[in-house]
Amino acid sequence: xxxxxxxxxxSIKRSIEAGTSEQQAVVKGIIAxxxxxxDEALSEYTEKFDRVKLSxxxxxxxxxxxxxxxxxxxxxxxxxxxxxxxxxxxxxxxRPSWMTTEENGTILGQKITPLDSVGxxxxxxxxxxxxxxxxxxxPAKVAGxxxxxxxxxxxxxxxxxxxxxxxxxxxxxxxxxxxxxxxxVAALAYGTETIQAVDKITGPGNIYVALAKREVFGDVDIDxxxxxxxxxxxxxxxxxxxxxxxxxxxxxxHDPRACSVLVTPSLELAEAVATEVEKQLAVLPRREIAAQSxxxxxxxxxxxxxxxxxxxxxxLAPEHLEVMTANAMELLGxxxxxxxxxxxxxxxxxxxxxxxGPNHVLPTNGTARFSSPLNVDDFQKKSSVIIYSEKALKAxxxxxxxxxxxxxxxxxxxxxxxxxxxxx
Amino acid sequence: xxxxxxxxxxSIKRSIEAGTSEQQAVVKGIIAxxxxxxDEALSEYTEKFDRVKLSxxxxxxxxxxxxxxxxxxxxxxxxxxxxxxxxxxxxxxxRPSWMTTEENGTILGQKITPLDSVGxxxxxxxxxxxxxxxxxxxPAKVAGxxxxxxxxxxxxxxxxxxxxxxxxxxxxxxxxxxxxxxxxVAALAYGTETIQAVDKITGPGNIYVALAKREVFGDVDIDxxxxxxxxxxxxxxxxxxxxxxxxxxxxxxHDPRACSVLVTPSLELAEAVATEVEKQLAVLPRREIAAQSxxxxxxxxxxxxxxxxxxxxxxLAPEHLEVMTANAMELLGxxxxxxxxxxxxxxxxxxxxxxxGPNHVLPTNGTARFSSPLNVDDFQKKSSVIIYSEKALKAxxxxxxxxxxxxxxxxxxxxxxxxxxxxx
Numbered sequence: 001x002x003x004x005x006x007x008x009x010x011s012i013k014r015s016i017e018a019g020t021s022e023q024q025a026v027v028k029g030i031i032a033x034x035x036x037x038x039d040e041a042l043s044e045y046t047e048k049f050d051r052v053k054l055s056x057x058x059x060x061x062x063x064x065x066x067x068x069x070x071x072x073x074x075x076x077x078x079x080x081x082x083x084x085x086x087x088x089x090x091x092x093x094x095r096p097s098w099m100t101t102e103e104n105g106t107i108l109g110q111k112i113t114p115l116d117s118v119g120x121x122x123x124x125x126x127x128x129x130x131x132x133x134x135x136x137x138x139p140a141k142v143a144g145x146x147x148x149x150x151x152x153x154x155x156x157x158x159x160x161x162x163x164x165x166x167x168x169x170x171x172x173x174x175x176x177x178x179x180x181x182x183x184x185v186a187a188l189a190y191g192t193e194t195i196q197a198v199d200k201i202t203g204p205g206n207i208y209v210a211l212a213k214r215e216v217f218g219d220v221d222i223d224x225x226x227x228x229x230x231x232x233x234x235x236x237x238x239x240x241x242x243x244x245x246x247x248x249x250x251x252x253x254h255d256p257r258a259c260s261v262l263v264t265p266s267l268e269l270a271e272a273v274a275t276e277v278e279k280q281l282a283v284l285p286r287r288e289i290a291a292q293s294x295x296x297x298x299x300x301x302x303x304x305x306x307x308x309x310x311x312x313x314x315x316l317a318p319e320h321l322e323v324m325t326a327n328a329m330e331l332l333g334x335x336x337x338x339x340x341x342x343x344x345x346x347x348x349x350x351x352x353x354x355x356x357g358p359n360h361v362l363p364t365n366g367t368a369r370f371s372s373p374l375n376v377d378d379f380q381k382k383s384s385v386i387i388y389s390e391k392a393l394k395a396x397x398x399x400x401x402x403x404x405x406x407x408x409x410x411x412x413x414x415x416x417x418x419x420x421x422x423x424x
Numbered sequence: 425x426x427x428x429x430x431x432x433x434x435s436i437k438r439s440i441e442a443g444t445s446e447q448q449a450v451v452k453g454i455i456a457x458x459x460x461x462x463d464e465a466l467s468e469y470t471e472k473f474d475r476v477k478l479s480x481x482x483x484x485x486x487x488x489x490x491x492x493x494x495x496x497x498x499x500x501x502x503x504x505x506x507x508x509x510x511x512x513x514x515x516x517x518x519r520p521s522w523m524t525t526e527e528n529g530t531i532l533g534q535k536i537t538p539l540d541s542v543g544x545x546x547x548x549x550x551x552x553x554x555x556x557x558x559x560x561x562x563p564a565k566v567a568g569x570x571x572x573x574x575x576x577x578x579x580x581x582x583x584x585x586x587x588x589x590x591x592x593x594x595x596x597x598x599x600x601x602x603x604x605x606x607x608x609v610a611a612l613a614y615g616t617e618t619i620q621a622v623d624k625i626t627g628p629g630n631i632y633v634a635l636a637k638r639e640v641f642g643d644v645d646i647d648x649x650x651x652x653x654x655x656x657x658x659x660x661x662x663x664x665x666x667x668x669x670x671x672x673x674x675x676x677x678h679d680p681r682a683c684s685v686l687v688t689p690s691l692e693l694a695e696a697v698a699t700e701v702e703k704q705l706a707v708l709p710r711r712e713i714a715a716q717s718x719x720x721x722x723x724x725x726x727x728x729x730x731x732x733x734x735x736x737x738x739x740l741a742p743e744h745l746e747v748m749t750a751n752a753m754e755l756l757g758x759x760x761x762x763x764x765x766x767x768x769x770x771x772x773x774x775x776x777x778x779x780x781g782p783n784h785v786l787p788t789n790g791t792a793r794f795s796s797p798l799n800v801d802d803f804q805k806k807s808s809v810i811i812y813s814e815k816a817l818k819a820x821x822x823x824x825x826x827x828x829x830x831x832x833x834x835x836x837x838x839x840x841x842x843x844x845x846x847x848x
Contacts, residue, residue, distance in 0.1 A: 016642065074826070075826075075830060078823045078826060078827055079827075081823070082827065089524075089532055092522060092524060092534075093534065095519070098516060100513075100516060106780070108513055108780060108781055108782060110516075110517065110782075110799075111756070111759075111765065113760055113761075115793070115794050116760065116793065126832075127831055127832040128830075128831070129831055130830070130831070131827065131831065163830060199793045199794045200794050218440065218791070220794070221791075221794035221795065240842075240846060242842055242846070243839070243842045243843060243846065246835070246838055246839040246842040247839045249835045249838075249839070250833070250835040250836045250838070250839040252835070253833060253834070253835040253836070254833075280835075280838070284834060284835055284838075285834045286832075286833075286834065286835065290835065329811070332535070332809070335535075335807070336537055336540065337537075337807075338807050339807060339808070340807060340808040340809075340810060341535065341807050341808065341809050341810070342810045342811075342812075343809065343810070343811040344811055344812070345843060346812045346813060346814050346816065346817040346843060347810050347811060347812040348812075348817075348839045348840050348842075348843060349836075349839065350824055350825075350828055350833075350836040350837070350839055350840050351810060351812050351817070351820075351824055351840065352808070352810050353828070353836065354824050354827040354828060354836075355820060355823065355824045355827065356530070356532060356810050356812060357532055358532060358534075358808035358809075358810055359808065362808075363805075367642070367645075368805070368807070369539070369540065369623045369805075370539050370623045370624050370644070370645035370805055371645065371805055372805045372806040372807075373806060373807075373808050375534075375806060377801060381787075381792070381793075381794055381795055381796045382796040382797060382799060383759070383761075383762050383763060383764065383765050383792070383796075383797075384763070384764040384765065384776070384782035384783065384786075384797050385756070385764075385765050385767065385782075386764060386765070386766045386767070386771050386775065386776050386780050386782055387753070387766075387767040387768055387771060388766075388768070388770045388771040388772075388775050388780060389770060390770050392770070393770040393772075393775065396775075396779055399502045399505070399779065400774055400775055400778050400779045401774075402498065402499075402502060403502055403503075403506065403554075403555065403778040403779065404774055404777070404778065406499060406552075406554070406587060407551055407552070407553055407554070407555060408550075408551040408710075409674070409677060409678075409710075409774075410677070410708060410709045410710065411670070411673045411674040411676070411677040411704075411708050411710065411714065412674045412677070412773075412774040412777065412778075413774070414670055414673075414674070414704070414708075415667070415670040415671045415673070415674040415772045415773065415774055416772050416774050416775065418666055418667045418670040418772075419667060419769060419770060419772060422664060422666070422667065
């Protein structure tokens with residue numbers, strides 16, 4: 001890895017895949033088609049893209065039971081424990097509706113309501129990602145969403161991965177469909193005969209899924225369109241080079257466009273980590289992906305001191321930030337921008353990916369400056385409540401009417417005055 | 425107004441103005457130009473579109489003082505009281521960062537941090553909208569945003585409206601620039617020599633402003649792109665027709681595409697309101713706009729009973745909902761989808777537009793199904809905090825590694841195991 005001094009302005013921004021205009025046209029076509037022809041179109045696209053003709057999109061009870069038979073007991077128990085940890089962490093985020101009462105009789109408040117329905121997209125492909133099921137479903141469940149629908153593309157035998165079905169069941173999803181790609185997103189957004197439309201779609205997917213989510217946004221809500229993953233590690237001379245290197249590589253193995261950065265005031269650590277990365281990289285199963293990522297987006301920045309290192313990290317606003325320094329806890333207050341902050345050497349990033357409880361769906365590409373991890377608020381919405389009293393309107397009606405007239409909105413003023421007049 | 429029975433599915437959705445491809449091209453060009461040439465480009469566009477050559481974009485202390493001289497004392501005191509009410513309501517939304525401590529030493533939490541900087545766009549044109557200044561600035565201020573920047577297009581004399589400057593000062597904004605349109609949005613998103621870039625842009629504007637916000641979204645955050653305004657009134661025979669009609673018209677006067685709907689089980693009320701709307705409309709200053717809106721998007725729906733009326737309102741998911749029924753408070757629990765809920769005849773909608781405290785920036789066009797009023801959360805973001813203990817990693821490390829391997833991510837497993845190995 002290249003070791004360099006921090007320059008004026010560093011960034012981890014990589015361009016977000018926008019798709020070719022051909023891909024965009026394909027996605028628009030699929031959405032329009034599913035919207036107008038429903039199940040029939042969904043069926044045809046599934047046959048075309050997933051190469052399987054389904055008699056039904058719905059995953060049955062029997063298929064879920066079968067899935068439990070295919071995974072080992074230990075896996076089930078780990079998933080169960082992870083789900084419980086995620087549930088406990090997200091339950092802490094729940095907020096009650098609230099009201100304030102004023103002496104004049106006015107009541108103001110905020111009514112917090114779960115969304116009616118949410119669709120979770122789970123990608124298919126060579127590997128199964130049960131952790132993604134847990135991280136998307138559990139917060140929605142905790143938020144109180146009554147209807148949670150899962151969609152995922154079937155394999156050539158018309159099945160979903162056993163691990164994904166087990167995770168879904170453990171997370172509490174009962175409505176699961178075998179459908180993927182832009183056609184599944186269209187079905188979730190606009191409904192078909194089989195799949196009722198939802199209010200929000202979350203979950204990762206390939207470029208077609210991402211483009212489809214962007215396209216239906218506004219008619220339904222979506223979560224973020226995530227960019228490739230990234231980690232920044234803030235470490236001093238007390239950190240162990242092999243652990244720092246292992247964590248950098250755990251990010252790099254995700255994607256050739258993943259970004260792994262070490263920021264340290266210690267040149268000695270910088271050099272040791274560079275050496276360790278090479279060593280560990282050589283024996284990684286996914287070394288081609290990781291090597292590409294490290295070559296293109298890996299960097300070690302050496303700073304003058306720890307304060308400059310913290311400032312550098314805030315500038316990066318990384319998705320994951322690990323802090324392995326002598327006084328890690330003390331630095332927490334200075335860290336302004338990061339999706340998830342891992343403090344100390346036992347808080348290796350995969351701890352958060354799978355098990356500790358916080359969400360692994362995090363803002364990427366510098367958006368941690370203004371965005372948050374997926375959380376319970378994403379599955380609830382607020383309504384303002386205004387119960388204005390007679391006394392309050394009589395005391396303030398003339399002021400409100402005057403403000404409205406100042407903005408040239410006479411009907412606003414008259415609406416308020418209608419009450420004052422009627423009561424006289 | 426047309427009186428009709430509720431059909432199967434009713435909706436208040438109107439198409440959101442997407443701009444012509446020519447407008448889109450113009451906006452892209454302006455953004456690219458401001459991004460590369462900074463102040464020089466901003467200056468040229470201001471001269472072109474606002475027809476004024478400015479010596480400086482910055483609003484000075486003297487100009488603000490001058491503005492105070494131009495508005496009357498009563499206006500200042502109303503703005504001050506409104507700002508105070510908005511502040512009090514939004515302060516109730518503040519949430520602390522939180523942590524949980526586990527017996528094994530692990531600490532998990534959520535760190536809640538204000539955004540570093542926010543830009544508020546205030547539209548120009550014939551009328552000044554100080555209420556918009558208050559509703560956008562105060563929540564950001566309450567959230568703890570340190571740098572709040574306001575931009576607004578100057579008039580031909582190079583000035584901003586006095587009412588807007590006074591509202592800005594009362595809300596606590598000190599950094600104000602005379603710039604509008606797509607060029608101002610570009611300056612806020614990417615910075616110029618004079619205007620430092622911000623993290624989020626909020627506030628309404630014309631189609632060029634809306635397109636520009638959409639264009640810079642991702643590089644910075646934006647608030648919603650609001651559609652035309654709407655109101656639904658849920659009323660029974662106890663409501664007064666003249667008050668219902670006045671409130672429908674207060675919405676209709678905003679925009680020919682505004683939408684005003686009455687939902688009632690009382691045919692008698694329906695007929696009385698239809699008559700009242702005609703009567704009041706005839707003497708409104710903005711009657712052309714209101715009449716167009718009522719003709720195109722106004723409707724009175726008569727339902728079988730109050731339950732059907734509530735269900736209809738939930739289906740509409742209106743921006744504003746007024747409830748004027750005998751048992752209005754009891755219905756609150758059944759209302760799932762509305763931006764702001766006004767209960768009782770003294771809660772006329774303009775009370776919320778200007779004065780009561782809740783925000784007037786609300787989800788439109790049915791998006792209240794999944795979106796919220798502008799609120800303090802919009803100006804803060806969360807970071808997960810994971811401080812995993814030695815004990816916790818030793819108890820759970822093997823499970824985490826096993827989960828990672830199940831997903832085919834060997835480097836993830838090894839990162840966790842590096843700690844276990846080093847400690848042995």
